[in-house]
Amino acid sequence: MEAEKLFLPFSLLMLHFSSCTSLDSLKTNQTIKEGDVLISKGNNFALGFFSPGSSSNRYLGIWYHKVPEQTVVWVANRNDPIIGSSGFLFVDQYGNLVLYGNDDQKLPVWSTNVSVEENDTCAAQLLDSGNLILVRKRSRKTVWQSFDYPTNILLPGMKLGLDRKLGIDRFLTSWRSADDPGIGDFSLMINPNGSPQIIVYNGTEPISRSPPWPWRSQMGLYESTFVNDPDEIYWVYTVPDDSYLLRIIVDHSGLLKVLTWRESDGQWKDYWKAPVFQCDYYGLCGAYSTCELANLNEFGCACLPGFEPKYPLEWSARDGSGGCVRKRLQTSSFCQHGEGFVKVENVVLPESSAAAWVDMSKSRAACEVECKRNCSCSAYAIIGIPGKNYGCLNWYKELVDIRYDRSNSYDLYVRVDAYELDDTKRKSNDSREKTMQAVLAPSIALSWFLISLFAYLWFKKRAKKGSELQVNSTSTELEYFKLSTVTAATNNFSPANKLGQGGFGSVYKGLLANGKEVAIKRLSRSSGQGTEEFKNEVMVIAMLQHRNLVKLLGYCTQDGEQMLIYEYLPNKSLDSFLFDESRRLLLDWRKRFDIIVGIARGILYLHQDSRLRIIHRDLKCSNILLDADMNPKISDFGMAKIFEGNRTEDRTRRVVGTYGYMPPEYVVFGNFSAKSDVFSFGVMLLEIASGKKNNRFYQQNPPLTLIGYVWELWREDKALEIVDPSLTELYDPRDALKCIQIGLLCVQEDATDRPSMLAVVFMLSNETEIPSPKQPAFLFRKSDNNPDIALDVEDGQCSLNEVTITEIACR
Numbered sequence: 001m002e003a004e005k006l007f008l009p010f011s012l013l014m015l016h017f018s019s020c021t022s023l024d025s026l027k028t029n030q031t032i033k034e035g036d037v038l039i040s041k042g043n044n045f046a047l048g049f050f051s052p053g054s055s056s057n058r059y060l061g062i063w064y065h066k067v068p069e070q071t072v073v074w075v076a077n078r079n080d081p082i083i084g085s086s087g088f089l090f091v092d093q094y095g096n097l098v099l100y101g102n103d104d105q106k107l108p109v110w111s112t113n114v115s116v117e118e119n120d121t122c123a124a125q126l127l128d129s130g131n132l133i134l135v136r137k138r139s140r141k142t143v144w145q146s147f148d149y150p151t152n153i154l155l156p157g158m159k160l161g162l163d164r165k166l167g168i169d170r171f172l173t174s175w176r177s178a179d180d181p182g183i184g185d186f187s188l189m190i191n192p193n194g195s196p197q198i199i200v201y202n203g204t205e206p207i208s209r210s211p212p213w214p215w216r217s218q219m220g221l222y223e224s225t226f227v228n229d230p231d232e233i234y235w236v237y238t239v240p241d242d243s244y245l246l247r248i249i250v251d252h253s254g255l256l257k258v259l260t261w262r263e264s265d266g267q268w269k270d271y272w273k274a275p276v277f278q279c280d281y282y283g284l285c286g287a288y289s290t291c292e293l294a295n296l297n298e299f300g301c302a303c304l305p306g307f308e309p310k311y312p313l314e315w316s317a318r319d320g321s322g323g324c325v326r327k328r329l330q331t332s333s334f335c336q337h338g339e340g341f342v343k344v345e346n347v348v349l350p351e352s353s354a355a356a357w358v359d360m361s362k363s364r365a366a367c368e369v370e371c372k373r374n375c376s377c378s379a380y381a382i383i384g385i386p387g388k389n390y391g392c393l394n395w396y397k398e399l400v401d402i403r404y405d406r407s408n409s410y411d412l413y414v415r416v417d418a419y420e421l422d423d424t425k426r427k428s429n430d431s432r433e434k435t436m437q438a439v440l441a442p443s444i445a446l447s448w449f450l451i452s453l454f455a456y457l458w459f460k461k462r463a464k465k466g467s468e469l470q471v472n473s474t475s476t477e478l479e480y481f482k483l484s485t486v487t488a489a490t491n492n493f494s495p496a497n498k499l500g501q502g503g504f505g506s507v508y509k510g511l512l513a514n515g516k517e518v519a520i521k522r523l524s525r526s527s528g529q530g531t532e533e534f535k536n537e538v539m540v541i542a543m544l545q546h547r548n549l550v551k552l553l554g555y556c557t558q559d560g561e562q563m564l565i566y567e568y569l570p571n572k573s574l575d576s577f578l579f580d581e582s583r584r585l586l587l588d589w590r591k592r593f594d595i596i597v598g599i600a601r602g603i604l605y606l607h608q609d610s611r612l613r614i615i616h617r618d619l620k621c622s623n624i625l626l627d628a629d630m631n632p633k634i635s636d637f638g639m640a641k642i643f644e645g646n647r648t649e650d651r652t653r654r655v656v657g658t659y660g661y662m663p664p665e666y667v668v669f670g671n672f673s674a675k676s677d678v679f680s681f682g683v684m685l686l687e688i689a690s691g692k693k694n695n696r697f698y699q700q701n702p703p704l705t706l707i708g709y710v711w712e713l714w715r716e717d718k719a720l721e722i723v724d725p726s727l728t729e730l731y732d733p734r735d736a737l738k739c740i741q742i743g744l745l746c747v748q749e750d751a752t753d754r755p756s757m758l759a760v761v762f763m764l765s766n767e768t769e770i771p772s773p774k775q776p777a778f779l780f781r782k783s784d785n786n787p788d789i790a791l792d793v794e795d796g797q798c799s800l801n802e803v804t805i806t807e808i809a810c811r
């Protein structure tokens with residue numbers, strides 16, 4: 001044991017004790033020489049002479065006693081090495097710790113140099129924290145401690161910062177090299193100006209920087225405290241579980257590191273270090289710019305809103321150090337009326353030594369007003385302060401070193417001129433419209449947003465080609481049919497010509513004099529719609545032109561009759577194929593998929609591509625007609641709701657629709673939106689893929705709907721079992737699985753979770769990531785009654801029509 005080698009010439013008593021305990025303190029006139037060490041009580045640290053690295057110079061230092069690899073945490077004479085082995089340390093009669101190079105020297109190499117009253121004495125003690133203290137005997141007051149004079153290492157409990165009362169500034173300075181503990185170029189200090197920051201300097205140049213105070217503690221390994229009051233400003237950390245060793249170091253290459261000792265492999269490990277990433281380097285992108293973590297082939301610098309690269313050529317060569325300058329500087333419009341601010345989200349706030357704290361309780365608006373008053377104020381931010389709620393920070397200098405970072409980030413409001421302000425507003429209006437649904441559904445918002453965005457771009461490109469729309473402006477001019485013409489065409493509404501009957505009237509097949517076949521919907525007189533209203537509605541429907549919508553040719557209003565004349569589709573409705581044992585064989589997988597996509601496009605057109613926003617409200621397989629080529633056409637806008645302007649949602653006391661196709665929010669609360677149609681579409685999609693009706697039991701116990709049944713299979717990873725067995729093996733399992741997944745997404749319980757039709761069309765038509773569906777609505781059926789009955793509920797009174805409402809040209 002080194003402790004036993006302690007040489008204590010001035011005290012027999014101490015010599016006596018030294019044989020059984022290790023010594024941690026030094027009294028007046030006691031000396032430590034080469035080979036002697038002080039060891040802290042718990043054996044954590046030792047103090048003695050050492051030589052760093054390959055150097056033969058001797059230094060007095062403190063190191064970890066338990067760590068085999070000599071790790072020095074503090075050096076007394078770092079700039080004044082002792083040559084040879086004659087150095088000694090003792091507490092002199094005036095109470096100071098004094099280090100001499102050899103007996104002959106008159107001047108000490110190093111001294112604590114504190115003034116102590118003459119008649120008092122001091123003792124030095126090495127504590128288990130690694131702190132060497134000098135304590136006055138009588139008053140037990142610490143008059144000096146090594147923690148106030150850090151070298152390159154910050155130990156737990158050591159304060160980094162300023163004691164304004166004592167006039168002590170504690171900061172780290174690197175060694176010159178691994179062999180030389182002399183003061184090197186790099187330092188770590190708290191810059192107390194403005195909003196305090198911890199900065200690593202190379203000389204006087206900052207090289208990396210902590211975010212401005214207040215810091216959010218996020219390290220699990222240690223706990224840190226920051227104190228900022230009139231007496232002191234400091235940062236300190238503690239290791240809650242002192243069974244492991246942790247130190248913070250500024251090394252001689254300028255790296256700031258947090259290191260931990262790993263007992264298992266006997267090594268110090270980097271727990272954290274900086275700078276590592278490009279954006280860690282202070283001001284890499286110059287002034288008025290942001291730095292975003294980019295991979296090697298990308299350029300992470302970007303100008304703040306309202307700014308442009310100062311040196312465009314360098315900038316395009318990926319040198320961002322020149323930074324950015326304000327656009328339109330020559331025009332005098334900047335800051336005429338203070339103009340405004342643009343929010344830059346989730347950034348580590350800029351260098352803040354010149355930033356001013358305005359008021360610890362300012363609201364964002366008040367903070368903005370304060371900044372707006374003075375055109376020198378370039379930006380402001382609202383910062384959460386522990387125990388004080390919020391503070392307002394205004395910057396009065398150029399904005400430097402802004403980086404994107406999810407932790408320790410805030411929103412920065414950057415001052416811009418009037419032009420930029422308008423531009424930003426316009427952009428945000430555009431994107432708001434596009435992301436409306438994303439905002440409504442925060443849980444899966446991002447994936448929907450991305451899908452919608454891709455879908456939007458993709459769809460716009462297609463629409464430009466004109467493939468989707470029947471652009472024929474003259475076709476909106478509707479033909480007026482005289483009653484006599486209609487009567488003649490339908491053989492006076494002969495029962496033989498009747499195609500179907502719905503809640504709003506009957507549908508007849510008609511043959512016009514020119515030989516053209518039409519379908520005529522004759523509204524029942526009880527519909528009670530006035531002639532003008534009827535005409536208006538007709539005009540609206542007439543404007544809808546899409547190849548997946550049934551086309552309206554004309555109308556007739558005469559003698560109290562109200563009739564709509566549509567194109568006649570020789571094939572029947574989709575359900576007459578899908579749910580018919582033999583006719584379903586005509587629908588192979590390819591046809592079914594095309595039908596699904598066609599229906600989706602038709603609904604999409606109604607929802608957002610026509611000049612109006614239309615919610616159909618009664619989408620079901622019997623309202624999908626098939627033309628001679630089996631192309632699907634959506635029919636029956638009898639319940640359609642037309643939205644004007646920006647409204648996207650409505651509520652009705654009169655719930656109309658068909659059981660099994662209506663979403664829960666509509667059935668229960670009467671709320672409907674585009675997402676109600678999405679739900680109905682999802683049901684249709686599952687019906688088309690499975691050849692089964694939703695309104696049937698598919699299991700007795702518990703009684704599951706088709707939705708419930710598909711959901712069960714999906715969860716068991718057996719979704720393909722639902723595919724219509726009449727397709728035998730003739731389908732693409734990946735396509736089928738995708739359809740089922742999209743179907744399940746559409747019937748999710750929460751309307752906001754459901755995709756938009758745009759996203760649906762996009763997912764159907766492209767290879768893309770598709771989110772996982774959450775639990776759908778209506779898993780169970782209560783009874784097997786009225787499976788196909790349309791619902792018409794008003795003010796809580798039910799009236800059920802025997803047949804689904806208003807079938808046009810179906811049969």
Ligand SMILES: *[C@@H]1O[C@H](CO)[C@@H](O)[C@H](O)[C@H]1NC(C)=O
Pocket residue numbers: 028029093
């Ligand atoms: C320490 O040494 C000095 C000089 O040798 C002596 O005057 C003084 O009395 C000593 N103090 C103690 C406490 O032994």
Ligand SMILES: *[C@@H]1O[C@H](CO)[C@@H](O)[C@H](O)[C@H]1NC(C)=O
Pocket residue numbers: 110111113
């Ligand atoms: C000790 O402090 C005094 C002033 O307090 C100063 O003049 C002197 O140079 C210091 N001595 C050493 C060795 O630091």
Ligand SMILES: *[C@@H]1O[C@H](CO)[C@@H](O)[C@H](O)[C@H]1NC(C)=O
Pocket residue numbers: 117118119120138
């Ligand atoms: C220490 O000395 C000062 C004068 O030098 C004296 O006033 C004071 O009482 C002394 N203190 C003690 C505890 O002896």
Ligand SMILES: *[C@@H]1O[C@H](CO)[C@@H](O)[C@H](O)[C@H]1NC(C)=O
Pocket residue numbers: 185202203207253254
């Ligand atoms: C530190 O500054 C010096 C002189 O300006 C420079 O040569 C050196 O590369 C800098 N080192 C780092 C790590 O920034």
Ligand SMILES: *[C@@H]1O[C@H](CO)[C@@H](O)[C@H](O)[C@H]1NC(C)=O
Pocket residue numbers: 374375376377396
């Ligand atoms: C604007 O702020 C700057 C910097 O703080 C200051 O020097 C100047 O006097 C202020 N101007 C006005 C009008 O308040």
Ligand SMILES: *[C@@H]1O[C@H](CO)[C@@H](O)[C@H](O)[C@H]1NC(C)=O
Pocket residue numbers: 422425426429
């Ligand atoms: C953005 O939308 C709002 C409300 O919808 C409107 O008042 C404002 O004028 C729009 N701004 C621009 C620049 O289009």
